[in-house]
Amino acid sequence: MSEAMLSKVRKLLAKAEDPACTPAESAAFTAKAAELIARYGVDRALLAARDPATDPVGDRVVDVVAPYARDKAGLLAAVADPLRCRCVRRARGDGFALHLFGFASDLERVDLLFTSLLVQAAHGLSGTAVPAGEHPAAFRRSWLAGFARVVGERLRAAEAGAVAERDGPSVALVLADRSDRVARRVTEVYPRLRTAPVRRLAGTGFGAGAEAGRRADLGGRGVVDGAGGRGIAG
Known part of the structure; x- marks a missing residue:
């Protein structure tokens, strides 16, 4: 992503974090940052439709480690899917x-957002008390599930908004073709891929995590390197 785009997003988020901002103003600045990220994705897709060499299909491996490795993986999937990336989970240690x-360009967006959201989730969890009598790990897993669910919904809405701003069916066709090409690449590498069973969680933290997901910055401020195994304590 260009430095100019990053600068715009970071300025918006700096305004959102200003103590002088009202909650409504802060939410508006944060929503605008997510909108810019989504517009960037559409712009790069249209550019690549004219010149495919500018944005090739690729892949990368992200390691997530304990504690809460499965929950971090769920957050990554929640970010990747709305941004038209596919995620295959493999056990490792x-x-x-x-x-x-x-x-x-989409892998770049996923990396930027996931790294930032891991940090935000860690901050949110550290500031949320576990209810008396509830197992801390169960509560935190359900909290992370709620956080991931709402973040995914917000990203999907931002992507849909960016597409709707463009006239004509060509944008939707370009994006559908990109999704198909990514799916074909996954099938080439994993021809016998299976869907993971639905996970059932016992904790009561889903609502608190969902509320934190609604407040999360979706513009990438506070990005750190190598956060796949950091940020969330046991």
């Missing part, structure tokens, strides 16, 4: 190796 597939 006490964690997982997440094999991501997507166009280069």
Whole structure:
């Protein structure tokens, strides 16, 4: 992503974090940052439709480790899917190796957002008390599930908004073709891929995590390197 785009997003988020901002103003600045990220994805897709060499299909592996490795993997999947990337989870040691597939610009967006959201989730969890009598790990897993669910919904809405701003069916066709090409690449590498069973969680933290997901910045402020195995304590 260009430095100019990053600068715009970071300025918006700096305004959102200003103590002088009202909650409504802060939410508006944060929503605008997510909108810019989504517009960037559409712009790169249209450019690549004219010149495919500018944005090839690729892949990368992201390691997520304990604690809460499965929950971190769920957050990565929640970010990747709305941004038109596919995620294959493989067990590795006490964690997982997440094999991501997507166009280069979309993989870049996923990496930017996932790294930032891991940090935000860690901050949110550290500030949320576990209810008396509830197992801390169960509560935190359900909290992370709620956080991931709402983040995914917000990203999907931002992507849909960016597409709707463009006239004509060509944008939707370009994006559908990109999704198909990514899916074909996944099938080439994993011809016998299976869908993981639905996970059932016992904790009561889903609502608190969902509320934190609604407040999360989706523009990438506070990005750190190598956060796949950091940020969330046991």
